[in-house]
Amino acid sequence: MWRGLWTLVSRAARGPHRPCTRQGSRYPGPGSGATIFALSSGQGRCGIAVIRTSGPASGHALRSLTAPRDLLPARKACLRLLSDPRSGEPLDRALVLWFPGPQSFTGEDCAEFHVHGGPAVVSGVLQALGNVPGLRPAEAGEFTRRAFAHGKLSLTEVEGLADLIHAETEAQRRQALRQLDGELGDLCRGWAETLTKALAHVEAYIDFSEDDNLEEGVLDQADSEVRKLEVALGVHLRDARRGQRLRSGAHVVVAGPPNAGKSSLVNLLSRKPVSIVSPEPGTTRDVLETPVDLAGFPALLSDTAGLREGVGPVEQEGVRRAQKRLEQADLILAVLDATDLASPASCNFLDTVVIPAGAGNPSGNSQRLLLVLNKSDLLPAGCSDPHPDLPSHLLLSCLTGEGLDGLLEALKKELAALCGDPSTGPLLTRSRHQHHLQGCLDALGQYKQARDLALAAEALRVARGHLSRLTGGGGTEEILDIIFRDFCVGK
Numbered sequence: 084m085w086r087g088l089w090t091l092v093s094r095a096a097r098g099p100h101r102p103c104t105r106q107g108s109r110y111p112g113p114g115s116g117a118t119i120f121a122l123s124s125g126q127g128r129c130g131i132a133v134i135r136t137s138g139p140a141s142g143h144a145l146r147s148l149t150a151p152r153d154l155l156p157a158r159k160a161c162l163r164l165l166s167d168p169r170s171g172e173p174l175d176r177a178l179v180l181w182f183p184g185p186q187s188f189t190g191e192d193c194a195e196f197h198v199h200g201g202p203a204v205v206s207g208v209l210q211a212l213g214n215v216p217g218l219r220p221a222e223a224g225e226f227t228r229r230a231f232a233h234g235k236l237s238l239t240e241v242e243g244l245a246d247l248i249h250a251e252t253e254a255q256r257r258q259a260l261r262q263l264d265g266e267l268g269d270l271c272r273g274w275a276e277t278l279t280k281a282l283a284h285v286e287a288y289i290d291f292s293e294d295d296n297l298e299e300g301v302l303d304q305a306d307s308e309v310r311k312l313e314v315a316l317g318v319h320l321r322d323a324r325r326g327q328r329l330r331s332g333a334h335v336v337v338a339g340p341p342n343a344g345k346s347s348l349v350n351l352l353s354r355k356p357v358s359i360v361s362p363e364p365g366t367t368r369d370v371l372e373t374p375v376d377l378a379g380f381p382a383l384l385s386d387t388a389g390l391r392e393g394v395g396p397v398e399q400e401g402v403r404r405a406q407k408r409l410e411q412a413d414l415i416l417a418v419l420d421a422t423d424l425a426s427p428a429s430c431n432f433l434d435t436v437v438i439p440a441g442a443g444n445p446s447g448n449s450q451r452l453l454l455v456l457n458k459s460d461l462l463p464a465g466c467s468d469p470h471p472d473l474p475s476h477l478l479l480s481c482l483t484g485e486g487l488d489g490l491l492e493a494l495k496k497e498l499a500a501l502c503g504d505p506s507t508g509p510l511l512t513r514s515r516h517q518h519h520l521q522g523c524l525d526a527l528g529q530y531k532q533a534r535d536l537a538l539a540a541e542a543l544r545v546a547r548g549h550l551s552r553l554t555g556g557g558g559t560e561e562i563l564d565i566i567f568r569d570f571c572v573g574k
C-alpha cells in the first residue's frame with residue numbers, strides 16, 4: 084500500500100499546477116537569446132562605474148575589449164587595458180570580471196567592467212560593447228528578469244531585490260533583505276509541501292478506500308494538516324497590513340485647527356520646506372504629501388488644512404479634503420496651539436477628533452493618535468504642563484525645536500506598532516501576496532465544505548496553485564511585467 088501511496092505523493096506533487104520550486108518561470112522574457120549590456124551603477128560622474136553584460140556572447144565581448152585578449156579566470160578581478168575593438172583606441176584601464184554561467188547572477192555567462200566613472204569613459208565602453216556583434220542594450224530590469232527565468236531568484240526574491248534597491252529607511256532595508264533571502268518563498272514552499280501531502284492522502288482514499296489495506300485515519304490526517312495551515316495563513320494575513328506599511332510607508336496625517344503650527348511641524352519633520360508657513364490662519368488648503376524617514380521607519384506625511392467652520396468655499400473644500408485624509412490615516416499627529424486651547428476651533432477639534440480617536444489609549448481598537456501642544460515657547464516660563472487635564476500629550480516648540488526628541492521617540496513607538504519589527508515581523512509586503520494567501524485560505528474553506536472527495540482534492544489543488552503563483556510558478560506575463568517595471572536599466 085505504501086508503494087501506491089508514494090506514487091500518489093509524486094503524482095500529487097506533479098499535479099496540474101506546478102509546485103512551488105526555485106525553477107523560475109516558463110516565461111523567460113523578451114529576446115532572452117541575445118547578449119545584453121548596461122551601466123549597472125548610477126548615472127553621473129563618479130569614482131567607479133560598473134558596466135555588465137549577460138548572455139552567450141559575454142565571453143566574446145570580454146575578449147574583444149581587453150588586451151591581452153585571453154579569457155580571464157572565473158570570478159577573479161583582473162586589471163586590463165580596455166580598447167575599442169574597431170578602432171583599437173584605448174578607453175580605460177579597468178578591473179574586469181568573468182562569471183561563466185550558470186554560476187552568475189543571471190545564470191548566463193556574464194562579464195563586468197569596473198571602469199573609471201567619467202562620462203566619456205562610460206559612454207566609450209558602452210559604445211564599444213554596442214559594436215560587438217550579438218550585443219544589444221538591456222531593457223529595464225532585464226538582468227533580474229533573466230535571473231528569474233533561469234531559476235536564480237523566485238518571484239518573491241525578485242520583489243525583495245526591487246524593494247532593496249528602493250529602500251530609503253533602515254526598516255525598509257531590513258525587510259527587503261529578509262525577502263531577498265527567500266524567507267517568504269521558503270514559507271510558501273513549506274506550506275505547499277503540506278498541501279501536497281494532504282492531497283496525496285485524499286487521493287489515496289479516493290483510489291484505495293475500497294481496499295482493506297489503506298491505513299486508518301488517512302482523511303483525518305489531511306483534515307488536521309489543513310486546519311494547522313489555516314491557522315498559520317490567518318496569522319500572516321492579519322499581519323499583512325503592517326507589512327505593506329513597512330514597504331510603502333505608514334500614513335501619518337498632521338491635523339488641527341488653523342494656525343496651530345501644522346505646516347511648521349511638517350517642515351520640521353521632513354527637514355525641507357514642503358508647506359507655506361504664515362501667521363495668517365487658513366494658509367494650507369490642499370493636502371500636501373511628503374515621504375519621510377521617521378526614526379528609521381518610512382512614512383507618508385500629509386499636511387492638511389486647519390479644521391474650522393464658517394469659511395469661504397475654497398477653504399471649505401480644503402477642510403473636506405483634510406477630513407477625508409484623516410479617515411485614511413494610520414496615525415494622526417494632532418496639533419494644537421498650547422496658548423489657544425480655549426478657542427472654538429481647538430475645542431471642536433478636541434471633541435471631534437482627539438477624544439473619539441482615544442488619545443492616550445493607543446492600544447485600543449481606535450485610530451492611533453499623538454496629541455502635540457505646539458508653541459510651548461510662548462507659555463509662561465517655568466510652566467511644565469499647563470494642561471494636565473487634557474488627554475495624554477507632548478509639548479513642542481517648532482520654533483525652538485524643544486520637545487522634538489520626545490516627539491520622535493513617541494513616533495518611533497507608534498510606527499513600530501504600526502509596521503511591525505522589520506527583522507522578525509510581517510512577511511507579506513504586497514497586496515499580491517495577500518491576494519494569493521487569501522485565495523489559498525478560501526480554497527481551504529471550500530475543502531472543508533466539500534461533500535465529494537473529488538471536489539475536496541480539487542480545492543487542495545487550487546490552494547496549492549495560489550502558493551505556487553505567489554513565488555512565481557505559473558506566473559502570468561502581466562504580473563511579471565508589473566514587477567520588473569520597478570527595476571532600472573542595468574539591474
Ligand SMILES: Nc1nc2c(ncn2[C@@H]2O[C@H](COP(=O)(O)OP(=O)(O)OP(=O)(O)O)[C@@H](O)[C@H]2O)c(=O)[nH]1
Pocket residue numbers: 340341342343344345346347348359360361362363364365366367368387388389457458459460461479480481482483
Ligand atoms: N512662537 C511660535 N510660533 C510658531 C510655532 N510654530 C509655528 N509658529 C507660527 O505660527 C504661525 C502658523 O504656523 P503654520 O505652521 O503656518 O500653522 P498651520 O497650522 O499650518 O496653519 P494653517 O495652514 O493656516 O492652518 C506661523 O507664523 C508660525 O511661524 C512655535 O512653535 N512657536
Ligand SMILES: [Mg+2]
Pocket residue numbers: 345346347358359360366367386387
Ligand atoms: Mg498650514
